[in-house]
């Protein structure tokens with residue numbers, strides 16, 4: 001199965017020939033007379049003619065959608081930010097858009113998302129191709145950008161073996177509790193840096209699990225390397241940054257051609273990315289050779305898998321996918337849109353974003369916080385911190401975790417899928433190559449399913465007489481089908497323990513400055529990963545006893 005960006009041109013053989021014959025490396029004479037703008041115009045022409053030709057052979061109508069303009073289609077219908085809000089306004093649960101000839105389907109209900117992305121996942125599980133960030137820099141070796149196929153299945157098998165079931169996740173409870181206890185201590189010292197502390201804790205947990213690597217408290221070289229590579233990916237996928245994403249054949253333009261500096265940039269960024277995958281992987285191998293290694297994702301796989309063929313490569317890149325790769329599902333996946341829809345690699349990780357949303361919710365909805373603390377006090381008491389063992393006895397905290405995932409969905413539009421072949425669904429044609437987006441925000445903010453969806457109200461998930469309980473948001477917020485988030489159980493565990501331990505010892509309230517209460521706004525950033533915009537809150541120990549517990553508890557965890 002080919003996954004090159006130019007494969008769609010095969011829909012019209014004559015135009016493919018035209019494209020190939022105008023293609024720089026095959027025709028040096030033309031090359032000298034063409035510049036990048038000429039080449040781009042030729043490809044734009046090809047795209048338009050191809051769209052017109054395709055219309056003649058169409059077996060069923062496209063799903064309804066906003067009427068587009070000639071040539072640009074619906075490009076101008078895309079809002080500059082918070083696309084999920086605009087998508088939710090459009091009539092119909094399944095919406096068709098044409099972006100310069102690229103079909104895009106928006107699924108505004110769980111019914112359609114499940115029917116297509118889950119039930120027909122054998123054809124809906126590819127990813128859009130990103131030329132600069134994915135193919136040229138090489139991020140398509142990471143899971144989130146991997147095309148559907150054998151390698152993807154192997155990555156996912158490795159990750160499932162490590163964190164796919166409750167049994168595996170239970171093994172990491174001690175580490176989660178210990179790191180969260182350290183997190184409480186950091187907050188006690190510098191509550192104003194809560195966001196940094198959440199990020200540091202998430203990084204420390206994941207790097208320990210994947211590579212057995214202990215993160216340094218400040219300026220850890222590995223964390224910095226990954227951050228640089230992810231930033232470079234962010235630049236590589238910023239909308240309009242690289243023409244090669246719109247006209248993929250430009251990737252074959254020789255680097256000496258004026259305007260082809262992107263070739264050198266891609267090479268430089270590729271080196272950083274390779275270091276990101278190689279350095280921690282080789283560290284594990286060295287430790288294994290010296291017998292100083294503790295069990296982790298990489299060493300367990302190197303020990304148990306038969307290392308033949310591409311196995312070692314796949315272990316290395318699936319490991320890189322868990323830490324750095326998971327940032328990628330925050331990234332630009334569609335080259336055609338000028339919106340910020342897929343355009344941000346949020347440097348904040350998903351779990352980080354969910355926990356930051358929890359702090360915002362607690363600041364804005366004190367009644368929910370009070371009820372959660374009452375439950376912890378009565379079940380756990382004040383002499384120790386809550387643990388995973390308490391989870392079955394904390395139904396309100398369980399409901400609060402669900403509400404965190406629902407109220408501010410971390411990935412409001414999920415991560416785009418790509419359809420591998422033409423499909424007819426409910427009488428509509430969904431053409432091969434369509435980019436399919438689930439509007440997770442809309443699904444979780446449907447007032448008919450979740451009453452007053454803007455309110456943070458955990459009790460909606462508690463059993464109530466006669467009322468049917470709304471669906472668990474975790475069925476939707478982690479995506480769908482064969483691309484569903486492989487980190488969902490770990491994320492759920494991290495959010496639970498962070499909420500429970502934080503509420504046991506801290507009060508989170510609005511800040512009062514010069515006698516005025518500062519009202520934080522419930523505003524989220526745009527981009528594929530959405531998180532609360534920075535806000536002020538006061539985080540103080542609930543009592544002197546709570547303070548003493550924070551300072552002493554770290555020592556009580558056995559690792």
Ligand code: HEM
Pocket residue numbers: 143144145146206321322323325326329350351354410411414415416417477478479480481482483484485486487488490491
């Ligand atoms: C609040 C926490 C999280 C949320 C809401 C979340 C959500 C998502 C979503 C919506 C997707 C796209 C699924 C799809 O394409 O349908 C995804 C993919 C992914 N997530 Fe997560 N995630 C979270 C945490 C994590 C964690 C902790 C890890 C790693 C340990 C992780 C690793 C990944 C990876 C590697 C993919 C790509 C899967 C693929 O393309 O096959 N995520 N996540």
